Amino acid sequence: MLLNIFKKKILSFQELFPDGFNDIHSHLLPDIDDGAKSLEDSIELIQLFRNIGIKNITTTPHILGEVWQNTPTIINDKLNLVRKELIKKNITDISLNAAAEYMLDDVFMELLKEKNLLTIKDDFILVEFSYINHPENVLDIIFEIQTQGYKPILAHPERYNYFHKNIDMYRKLKQIGCYFQLNLLSLANYYGNEAHKIAVSLLENNLIDFLGTDIHHKKHFSFLNKIGTKKNVKLLRPLLRNNEILKK
Numbered sequence: 001m002l003l004n005i006f007k008k009k010i011l012s013f014q015e016l017f018p019d020g021f022n023d024i025h026s027h028l029l030p031d032i033d034d035g036a037k038s039l040e041d042s043i044e045l046i047q048l049f050r051n052i053g054i055k056n057i058t059t060t061p062h063i064l065g066e067v068w069q070n071t072p073t074i075i076n077d078k079l080n081l082v083r084k085e086l087i088k089k090n091i092t093d094i095s096l097n098a099a100a101e102y103m104l105d106d107v108f109m110e111l112l113k114e115k116n117l118l119t120i121k122d123d124f125i126l127v128e129f130s131y132i133n134h135p136e137n138v139l140d141i142i143f144e145i146q147t148q149g150y151k152p153i154l155a156h157p158e159r160y161n162y163f164h165k166n167i168d169m170y171r172k173l174k175q176i177g178c179y180f181q182l183n184l185l186s187l188a189n190y191y192g193n194e195a196h197k198i199a200v201s202l203l204e205n206n207l208i209d210f211l212g213t214d215i216h217h218k219k220h221f222s223f224l225n226k227i228g229t230k231k232n233v234k235l236l237r238p239l240l241r242n243n244e245i246l247k248k
């Protein structure tokens with residue numbers, strides 16, 4: 001009894017998002033990137049999402065140079081495969097859609113010219129930078145994306161180490177209209193202290209627009225249930241419903 005009094009209360013994912021959560025970043029389609037390895041794996045991950053109250057999912061396979069050469073056809077074929085399996089398994093309360101997580105490389109610039117991009121919703125696209133360095137003319141690239149009619153959402157800005165000592169870049173990107181999507185796992189220290197610290201600072205400075213799980217495998221779920229600390233709840237409260245506008 002005495003122990004319980006001193007035990008810190010951590011809200012479960014479902015308690016943190018009582019109205020549900022529309023996830024816009026994950027890797028759930030089978031065998032097309034570094035996420036789900038098989039159809040079985042996909043279904044297991046989706047069931048784990050369901051267990052924590054996430055029933056709206058737009059999953060985002062990587063499209064990354066020569067490493068992950070996914071196309072809208074490949075992605076949509078895999079999506080249909082998983083949707084059929086969900087029906088077969090009588091899992092009918094999940095809304096599963098697919099877009100992509102685009103690495104801003106030369107391949108992307110070609111796709112942008114062709115205007116052949118998968119959007120999260122309307123004109124919103126999910127983009128990422130390399131973890132080694134950002135594209136040289138990053139502000140011009142963001143501008144070019146906007147000129148082509150898309151709205152870029154930068155995935156996990158807190159994970160780019162080269163920005164940690166160049167905080168001004170975050171402000172510059174925001175000023176030109178780039179949206180930011182924080183990885184919830186960062187708040188559970190999953191990517192280390194530095195990414196955690198930056199995640200908190202971005203939230204404190206109101207620089208985050210959207211949230212995502214970036215789930216790749218089932219081990220990630222145990223971390224999702226660790227984010228509901230008093231401090232994080234306070235930081236996340238203003239953002240809890242932001243992802244609703246991206247619901248398909």
Ligand SMILES: [Fe+2]
Nearest residue numbers: 025026101214
């Ligand atoms: Fe991702």
